[in-house]
Amino acid sequence: MSEKRKDYLSWDEYFMGVAMLSGMRSKDPSTQVGCCIVSQENKILSMGYNGFPTGCSDDEFPWAREGDDPLETKYVYSTHSELNAILNYSGGSLVGARLYVSLFPCNECAKAIIQCGIREVIYANDKYSDTPSVIASKRMMDAAGVKYHQYRKTEREVTICL
Numbered sequence: 545m546s547e548k549r550k551d552y553l554s555w556d557e558y559f560m561g562v563a564m565l566s567g568m569r570s571k572d573p574s575t576q577v578g579c580c581i582v583s584q585e586n587k588i589l590s591m592g593y594n595g596f597p598t599g600c601s602d603d604e605f606p607w608a609r610e611g612d613d614p615l616e617t618k619y620v621y622s623t624h625s626e627l628n629a630i631l632n633y634s635g636g637s638l639v640g641a642r643l644y645v646s647l648f649p650c651n652e653c654a655k656a657i658i659q660c661g662i663r664e665v666i667y668a669n670d671k672y673s674d675t676p677s678v679i680a681s682k683r684m685m686d687a688a689g690v691k692y693h694q695y696r697k698t699e700r701e702v703t704i705c706l
C-alpha cells in the first residue's frame with residue numbers, strides 16, 4: 545500500500561521559501577528581500593519584495609547605496625518588501641496574520657506591521673540588528689505585543705528548474 549510522503553515541506557519551510565523566492569524578483573544589486581504574509585489558517589495572503597513604486601522605473605531611478613546627494617541613492621525611493629506585501633493585499637483585514645521575511649523589518653515597516661494587526665514576524669536574517677532602525681523596530685513591536693523570532697533553518701536544499 546502506498547503511504548503518505550514524509551519529506552514534504554513544513555509550513556515554515558514553505559512560507560520562508562516563498563518569501564525568499566519573492567526576494568529573487570528584486571532588482572536591488574546589494575540586498576534582495578522577500579516577504580510572505582500568511583493567515584491563521586496557513587493560507588498565503590500576500591507577497592512582496594523590495595523595489596521602486598509603480599511608475600518609478602528600475603532603469604531610471606538610482607540603485608546606489610552612497611553618494612553626496614541623497615536623491616541619487618536608492619534609500620529615498622525603494623519600498624521595502626514588507627510594506628509592499630502589506631500594500632499588495634487587497635482582501636481586507638490582516639488582523640492576526642503572520643509575516644515571513646528574509647530580513648528583519650525596519651522601524652517604518654514595523655509601524656505598518658503593528659497598525660495592520662499582524663501578530664507575528666518570522667525573519668531569516670538580522671544583519672542590521674545594531675542599527676537604530678532595527679532597535680526602534682523591536683522596541684515598538686515589543687510594546688505593541690507583536691511577537692518575533694528567527695526562522696529555524698533546516699538542512700533542506702530546494703532546487704527548482706525553471
Ligand SMILES: Nc1nc(=O)n([C@H]2C[C@H](O)[C@@H](COP(=O)(O)O)O2)cc1CO
Binds near residue numbers: 595622647
Ligand atoms: N527589512 C528590510 N526590508 C527591505 O526590503 N529592505 C530593502 C531596502 C533596500 O532596497 C535594501 C537594503 O539595501 P542595503 O542597505 O543592504 O544595500 O533592502 C531593507 C530592510 C532592512 O530593514
Ligand SMILES: [Zn+2]
Binds near residue numbers: 654
Ligand atoms: Zn522596512
